[in-house]
Amino acid sequence: MNSTEVTIFLVEDDDVDATTVVRGLTRADIRNTVIRARDGIEAMDMLQGTNGKPILKPPYILLVDVRMPRLDGLGLVRRIRSNKMLQRTIIFVLTTSDSDRDRAEAYDAHVAGYIVKSNAPDQFHALARMLDYYLTIVAPPPVDLCG
Amino acid sequence: MPRSSSFDGFRHSDWFELIVEGVPVALLMADQQQRISLVNRNTEALFGYSRSELIGERLEALVPERFREQHVARVSAYLEAPTQRRMGAGRELFGRRKDATEMPIEIGLNPIRTAEGVFTLASIIDITERKRAENVEAQMAALVESADDAIVAKSLDGIIRSWNPGAERLLGYCAKEIIGQPVTRLLPDDRLDEEVMILGRIGRGERVEQFETVRRKSDGSMVEVSLTISPILDANGAIIGASKIMRDITTRKRSERELRRSNADLAQTNSELDNFVYTASHDLRSPLTGIGSIVEWILEDDRALASESRERLAMILGRIERMKQLLTDIRDYARIDGKTTPSAAPVSAATLVENVVVIAHVPPGFSVRGDRSLEAVLVQRVPLEQVLLNLVSNAIKHHDRLAGTVTVSVQPTDRWLRFSVIDDGPGIPEEYRESIFEMFKTLKPRDEVEGSGMGLALVRKIVGRMGGRCGVDPAGERGSVFWFEWPPIARSSRGETNEFD
Numbered sequence: 216m217n218s219t220e221v222t223i224f225l226v227e228d229d230d231v232d233a234t235t236v237v238r239g240l241t242r243a244d245i246r247n248t249v250i251r252a253r254d255g256i257e258a259m260d261m262l263q264g265t266n267g268k269p270i271l272k273p274p275y276i277l278l279v280d281v282r283m284p285r286l287d288g289l290g291l292v293r294r295i296r297s298n299k300m301l302q303r304t305i306i307f308v309l310t311t312s313d314s315d316r317d318r319a320e321a322y323d324a325h326v327a328g329y330i331v332k333s334n335a336p337d338q339f340h341a342l343a344r345m346l347d348y349y350l351t352i353v354a355p356p357p358v359d360l361c362g
Numbered sequence: 363m364p365r366s367s368s369f370d371g372f373r374h375s376d377w378f379e380l381i382v383e384g385v386p387v388a389l390l391m392a393d394q395q396q397r398i399s400l401v402n403r404n405t406e407a408l409f410g411y412s413r414s415e416l417i418g419e420r421l422e423a424l425v426p427e428r429f430r431e432q433h434v435a436r437v438s439a440y441l442e443a444p445t446q447r448r449m450g451a452g453r454e455l456f457g458r459r460k461d462a463t464e465m466p467i468e469i470g471l472n473p474i475r476t477a478e479g480v481f482t483l484a485s486i487i488d489i490t491e492r493k494r495a496e497n498v499e500a501q502m503a504a505l506v507e508s509a510d511d512a513i514v515a516k517s518l519d520g521i522i523r524s525w526n527p528g529a530e531r532l533l534g535y536c537a538k539e540i541i542g543q544p545v546t547r548l549l550p551d552d553r554l555d556e557e558v559m560i561l562g563r564i565g566r567g568e569r570v571e572q573f574e575t576v577r578r579k580s581d582g583s584m585v586e587v588s589l590t591i592s593p594i595l596d597a598n599g600a601i602i603g604a605s606k607i608m609r610d611i612t613t614r615k616r617s618e619r620e621l622r623r624s625n626a627d628l629a630q631t632n633s634e635l636d637n638f639v640y641t642a643s644h645d646l647r648s649p650l651t652g653i654g655s656i657v658e659w660i661l662e663d664d665r666a667l668a669s670e671s672r673e674r675l676a677m678i679l680g681r682i683e684r685m686k687q688l689l690t691d692i693r694d695y696a697r698i699d700g701k702t703t704p705s706a707a708p709v710s711a712a713t714l715v716e717n718v719v720v721i722a723h724v725p726p727g728f729s730v731r732g733d734r735s736l737e738a739v740l741v742q743r744v745p746l747e748q749v750l751l752n753l754v755s756n757a758i759k760h761h762d763r764l765a766g767t768v769t770v771s772v773q774p775t776d777r778w779l780r781f782s783v784i785d786d787g788p789g790i791p792e793e794y795r796e797s798i799f800e801m802f803k804t805l806k807p808r809d810e811v812e813g814s815g816m817g818l819a820l821v822r823k824i825v826g827r828m829g830g831r832c833g834v835d836p837a838g839e840r841g842s843v844f845w846f847e848w849p850p851i852a853r854s855s856r857g858e859t860n861e862f863d
Contacts, residue, residue, distance in 0.1 A: 231652035238659065311648065 221350050222275040225251045226258040226291060227309075228283045232332075236278065236309070239339025245347050255286025259294060262301055274355045276327075276346075281310035281317055289317065292324040303356035309342075388486040394479050396421045396437050408488055410460035426458045437482075444473030444480055457486065466493045512587075512608035515594060516545045518565065520557060523603060532587070532610055534580030548577045550584060564593050564604045574611065586615045639696035643689040650689070654682045684808060691816035695801075698745070698823050708851055709743055711736035711779075715770045717743075718750045727764050730754055733771030739779060740851055745824050750783065752817040753844045757785035759811055778830055778847035786841040795834050821846065 223240065227233040233251055240249060250271065252258035257268075258277070264270025277295075281288040288308055295301045308321045308329045321329045327349075330342060382389055382400070388408045391400035401416045409416070409424055416423075421437060422430040440449075449455065449469035457467040470485040506513050512529035516522050522545050525537040533540075533548060540547070546557055556575060563570055570591040576584045587608045594603040657675050660667070667675075715732035724730055750770065757768040769784045790798060790805075797803055799822045802815035821844075825832045830847030837843045 229648075229652065231655050234659070235655055 219247050219350075220274060221247055221355065222271065223247050223249045223346070224258070224261070224271060224275045224277045225249060226253075226255065226277060226283070226288065227251060227280045228253050229280070232280065235339055236342075239343045240346070243340055243343030243347060245343055247350070254283040255288065255291030255294070258291055259286070262295070262304075263298075276305040276307065276350070276355075278307050278309045281308060281312050281321075289320050289324065292321065292326060296324050305353075305355060307346075385485075388488075390416075390424075390484045390486060391474070392421050392437075392482050392484070394441055394481075396434065399481065405486065408459075408465075408486060409457065415460075424457055426456050426464050429456065440471065441480065441482070444471070444482060446470075446472045449484070457488075465490050512606075514545075514606045514608065515603055516606065517603040518561065518601065520545050520561060529608065532579075532585065532608060533577060550576055550578050560589075560591055560604070564591060565601065567593055567601060569593070574615075577608065585610060586612045636696040640693055643693040643696065647686060647689050650682055650685055654679060657682075684812065684814070687812075688814040688816065691814045691820065694748070695816055695820050695823060698820070698827055708740040711739040711741050711772055711781075714741055714743060714747055715750060718747060718754055718770075721751055722754050722758065724758060728758055728761070728766050728768070730758075730768045730770070733769055735771045735773065739772050739774065741779070741848070742851060746848060749821050749824050749846065749848075750781070752821050753783040756817055757783060757787060757842075757844070759813065760806070761785065761787040763787075774850065775847075777849075779850050780845060780847055783844045784837050784841065785844075786837070789836055789840055790834055790842050798834070799832070 223245075225233055225236055227236070237249055240247070250261070252261050258279075260266040260268040261271050279288040279291055283291075286294070288310065292306055292308070295304050295306065306326045308317075308326050309332060310317065310330070311332050313331045318329050332338065382402050385402065386404070388405040389400070389402045390398060390405050393399050398416050398419050398421060401413055405416065406413055411419075422433050425433045447470075449471045455467050455469055456464045458464055466489045468487045468489050472483045472485075474481045474483050506524075506526045509526060509528045512532040513524075513526045514522060514529050515524040522540055522543050525535070525540050529540075530536050546554060549557055553575060560570055560573075570589060573589045573591070575587060575589060577587050579585055588611045590607045591604050593601045594605050596602045657678050661672065661675055712732045715730075715736055719730045719732075722730065754768055754770065758766070766786050769782075771782050771784070773780045773782070794805060798805065799818045801819040803818070804811070804813050804815045806813075822832055825846045825848070828849055830849065832844070832846035835843045835845065
């Protein structure tokens with residue numbers, strides 16, 4: 216499977232933060248499709264094809280912010296993990312919160328990584344490179360089998 | 363032994379003399395003309411006259427002048443019908459010594475009938491000591507009666523033996539109903555073991571001082587009291603009971619509780635306020651960061667941007683940085699809670715200042731020097747480093763020349779380490795030396811000298827939380843001395859620093 220086939224699904228309520236991620240990916244020359252949901256509820260709809268949303272076809276990885284309206288990032292991760300169709304989803308948490316509790320809860324819900332956004336100028340470039348390597352090297356869960 | 367003389371008509375014997383002289387009281391005999399006809403050694407000693415001076419003298423010579431007239435009359439009356447009795451029952455009698463001083467006395471009278479007529483034999487006892495003791499006792503009794511505190515005595519078997527009006531006011535029982543009762547009647551059921559403890563300590567001769575507890579009143583209600591209990595000793599020093607002073611501390615206890623509560627409320631409010639400021643300063647950062655990102659995207663993406671627009675966007679970025687710094691400083695200010703726990707081993711103040719120099723970004727031309735006085739002083743890094751960093755940064759930032767020197771020194775006093783940060787900058791005009799420690803105060807436009815105006819407020823708050831003071835003095839013709847008091851690390855008697863775990 217070509218790594219560029221993997222859709223990057225960004226769940227982020229803040230337009231500036233979302234744009235920052237997209238710009239970082241573009242600058243790192245990552246050409247994967249990026250789609251975005253603005254909170255956990257919208258993300259679930261897009262993952263399941265509910266409420267009039269077209270279903271998002273695997274393979275994809277999620278970049279999830281922690282603080283969001285309606286359903287926050289950790290709530291979303293827990294919902295995904297308790298859903299038989301979605302439970303193997305690769306999820307990175309991308310947040311400004313460096314609280315120990317958020318981090319512990321995220322890893323308890325088996326996230327692939329917890330990334331604290333800093334204000335360093337090349338931080339998003341590094342993040343994009345990491346995702347690039349990740350998508351190239353790490354084998355995703357099989358698409359056609361569900362648990 | 364000198365012979366008693368001039369008592370004609372008596373047959374003297376050695377036995378008689380021995381008895382008269384040996385009687386342990388002053389003896390005196392007078393005839394019907396109230397003239398002294400016999401005295402013994404005790405009489406001489408008591409009144410300070412020699413025997414020869416007294417014999418033949420009139421009785422009233424031994425009476426204070428103001429009583430003499432009535433004395434003569436009373437003695438005459440007595441001589442009409444002499445009987446054996448005490449003299450002056452119900453009256454206080456006074457004797458007058460040769461040196462005109464007076465003493466309270468007690469006199470026993472006995473008529474002696476002889477062929478020469480009736481003589482009066484008087485025994486005289488000096489009761490000065492007894493009077494004094496009676497006075498002391500009366501004073502003590504008055505004190506106990508009038509005392510505002512409850513004063514109670516109990517015997518070692520725990521039975522109440524005395525009860526003053528103060529006790530009646532405090533506990534409601536009158537003396538009549540409570541004396542003879544066990545003291546445990548005053549104890550709440552859940553405090554009965556206190557009596558065992560108290561009697562145990564009294565039995566060992568110890569005092570119980572200001573023991574705060576609760577006692578039950580006659581109506582069953584409880585009163586908060588402070589007890590001071592002392593052993594009562596008999597003349598031989600044996601413990602026979604306990605005296606107990608009981609003070610009503612209900613009001614004090616109530617105001618203590620109220621004070622504690624309002625202090626807790628105040629601390630709660632303060633901490634909520636600090637939390638609010640902390641959260642607000644944190645949350646304000648994120649939109650600010652967003653604004654900064656957008657401005658940067660415009661600068662990156664729009665190559666055709668007019669140079670004037672680029673400058674203005676750069677100004678926005680400058681303002682954003684300033685505001686971020688301000689938010690950081692406000693957050694730090696709100697975070698100071700005074701309960702900083704020592705996090706690491708103490709370091710020498712010299713090492714600490716070296717660290718500060720590294721963080722402070724000292725520009726070329728400037729030097730920051732640690733005085734030798736710092737070497738001998740051990741300090742905890744946090745939060746002293748923050749204070750010194752602010753003062754050193756300020757000294758450099760507000761310097762008016764391209765080169766300068768900042769010196770940090772410390773002077774241990776009896777209670778404090780007094781740190782000084784001395785610069786050779788322009789100095790602070792006297793009218794500003796107080797206000798520069800206020801929040802958001804700066805003396806120059808922000809565009810000239812970057813600063814949030816929080817630095818010295820932060821210094822003052824941290825130093826204040828540690829209990830010390832801070833201030834600024836002129837350093838001479840130019841320059842300032844910023845000083846502050848810092849608590850030293852507690853030292854053991856061997857001069858070693860205490861361990862922090």
